[in-house]
Amino acid sequence: MASQFAPLIFLLYCLFLHQSCLQLSEARVRNLQKEEHGDDHLRLGVENGDVIDPEMNVFFHHNDLVIGNRILIYFPRKDRSASPRFLSREESESIPFSRSQFPEILDFFKFPSDSEQAEAMKMTLHHCEAKPIKGERKICATSLESMLDFVQAVFGSGSKFQVLNTEYLTESFSPLQNYTVREDPSEIPAPELVSCHRLPYPYAVFYCHAQAGDTVVYKDLLEGDDGGRVDSAAICHMDTSEWDPKHAGFRVLNTRPGAAPVCHFFPVDSLVFIPK
Numbered sequence: 457m458a459s460q461f462a463p464l465i466f467l468l469y470c471l472f473l474h475q476s477c478l479q480l481s482e483a484r485v486r487n488l489q490k491e492e493h494g495d496d497h498l499r500l501g502v503e504n505g506d507v508i509d510p511e512m513n514v515f516f517h518h519n520d521l522v523i524g525n526r527i528l529i530y531f532p533r534k535d536r537s538a539s540p541r542f543l544s545r546e547e548s549e550s551i552p553f554s555r556s557q558f559p560e561i562l563d564f565f566k567f568p569s570d571s572e573q574a575e576a577m578k579m580t581l582h583h584c585e586a587k588p589i590k591g592e593r594k595i596c597a598t599s600l601e602s603m604l605d606f607v608q609a610v611f612g613s614g615s616k617f618q619v620l621n622t623e624y625l626t627e628s629f630s631p632l633q634n635y636t637v638r639e640d641p642s643e644i645p646a647p648e649l650v651s652c653h654r655l656p657y658p659y660a661v662f663y664c665h666a667q668a669g670d671t672v673v674y675k676d677l678l679e680g681d682d683g684g685r686v687d688s689a690a691i692c693h694m695d696t697s698e699w700d701p702k703h704a705g706f707r708v709l710n711t712r713p714g715a716a717p718v719c720h721f722f723p724v725d726s727l728v729f730i731p732k
């Protein structure tokens with residue numbers, strides 16, 4: 457499981473948890489240089505000797521989302537049936553979910569402590585217990601009920617919302633390829649939004665966080681060079697002046713804090729909630 461999720465989780469950390477991305481990113485750059493030396497297909501986006509992971513091709517410029525335009529995008533292949541299911545709130549609350557109880561958790565799932573699963577779970581717990589970054593509200597939802605409670609707590613109880621996500625309209629396609637914007641993207645103003653990203657765990661766990669700010673959300677139809685179609689959800693952060701200069705988005709888009717919006721497509725395992 458861990459190896460299957462490795463690129464995805466790396467991506468999520470880079471998109472949403474800037475600090476950890478830095479550390480992970482450096483480690484991965486070292487690994488890539490060590491393991492994949494001379495292997496050109498993994499050295500896409502090499503600039504000034506800097507290796508950018510192929511998975512980092514989710515960022516785009518605000519003016520890229522124009523009908524007919526081609527964008528290089530990484531959408532990981534996804535076997536939906538392999539995604540762990542949600543437990544009910546009762547079930548999930550009966551299982552420990554904290555780093556301090558990690559030995560009990562491993563025992564419960566019968567994973568050896570040196571297994572890849574254990575590593576991935578430890579990382580998930582670590583990020584669930586990390587303090588929110590400035591201005592962020594977050595939870596790790598271990599059930600659908602707790603996810604919806606969080607959404608209601610952010611938007612106000614009883615408020616209506618809509619959910620957006622990225623969907624593959626056709627099944628099989630190459631993860632990294634050029635996509636053509638096929639329809640005029642619909643632009644959805646999002647003064648407030650909650651995005652939830654799946655983390656690796658034996659049952660469904662989503663890292664949900666609320667962001668207020670200068671954002672615009674898009675839905676658009678993309679068609680890959682191989683004909684694969686993706687109904688994609690994307691977001692543009694219009695004001696990046698407070699961001700860490702080392703954010704992966706700046707590196708991929710070759711820009712800097714405050715100079716330009718940073719936009720990215722959502723991976724297929726994320727849910728975006730917007731007030732209606």
Ligand SMILES: *[C@@H]1O[C@H](CO)[C@@H](O)[C@H](O)[C@H]1NC(C)=O
Nearest residue numbers: 526527528632633634635681
């Ligand atoms: C994407 O398109 C660009 C520009 O046409 C091209 O240079 C690049 O090789 C393409 N990449 C892939 C993975 O097809």
